[in-house]
């Protein structure tokens with residue numbers, strides 16, 4: 001899941017400075033699960049903004065809406081009226097949601113109300129941890145389903161760096177050594193021999209370095225070209 | 230009612246704080262008349278929106294009052310409320326409202342005196358802070 005965290009109200013106010021009628025738009029998917037951008041958070045942020053503006057004797061209108069998913073046009077349709085009737089949108093979605101709204105409404109100012117943090121999981125209530133940097137060529141199968149690129153602080157693929165101590169990384173005693181985790185896990189599933197194989201080269205061409213990635217699935221595309229089929 | 234006296238909203242749990250308030254009444258204890266009580270099944274029901282909306286409407290202070298820690302009828306409703314009150318204080322401060330206007334208290338159903346003391350304490354605190362600046366902003370209109 002994509003994990004986000006709310007921005008400071010003052011930072012939000014600064015971004016919204018030029019606009020009078022503002023829609024606070026929540027997203028019902030990832031950021032609802034990580035308690036950052038769902039209906040409740042929309043209520044909280046909208047209320048905080050109304051309070052902040054009123055204290056400034058600043059007449060602005062804050063409206064609220066939450067849709068199922070901001071990163072898909074089909075769901076954005078549900079908030080068309082609210083979006084059209086606002087001067088600007090404060091999106092409480094991840095960065096993809098923010099941009100999806102902006103693309104759908106080319107002349108509408110759209111601002112992020114959250115900081116999008118990472119792809120991760122709920123580790124325990126109130127703690128989320130990063131698990132994947134979306135490298136584009138998943139190799140965790142070789143490492144007992146522990147990602148070395150994400151969980152080793154140096155992204156090492158061929159074994160620990162030599163500064164691991166008591167299972168913790170040299171970067172901080174709060175950070176687990178990714179390679180200790182890989183070793184433990186491979187041991188537990190009886191695949192320690194995998195470590196005897198040389199590590200593959202990381203194919204960074206699949207990663208972000210080449211600019212925005214695109215995934216095309218011809219089998220899923222709808223073509224109206226009947227003759228071609 | 231704009232006597233200049235602080236106005237307080239108390240969100241009280243059914244099992245302890247509300248029962249204590251009730252007992253305070255039966256015992257004819259005196260405490261400042263500045264409080265309006267809303268009874269909730271448990272403070273675990275407190276949504277940040279209740280608190281934010283109350284301040285938005287110009288209330289001077291909000292009390293969330295639940296059972297003693299460890300004594301919640303629903304095990305941990307009051308512990309959850311405590312965390313939410315913490316977050317609400319943070320967001321209120323960011324928006325420009327003194328976080329001291331909001332407080333969580335814990336008491337048992339037998340502590341009628343404590344209930345009266347809480348109201349007194351909060352009334353005094355709010356008198357020092359003055360009215361919710363939003364109330365002024367609202368009445369200026």
Ligand code: SF4
Nearest residue numbers: 132133135138139147
């Ligand atoms: S190898 Fe790449 S895709 Fe797989 S978990 Fe790690 S970062 Fe994510």
Ligand code: SF4
Nearest residue numbers: 152160161169177178
């Ligand atoms: S101590 Fe472990 S996690 Fe840290 S950099 Fe070295 S191998 Fe990676």
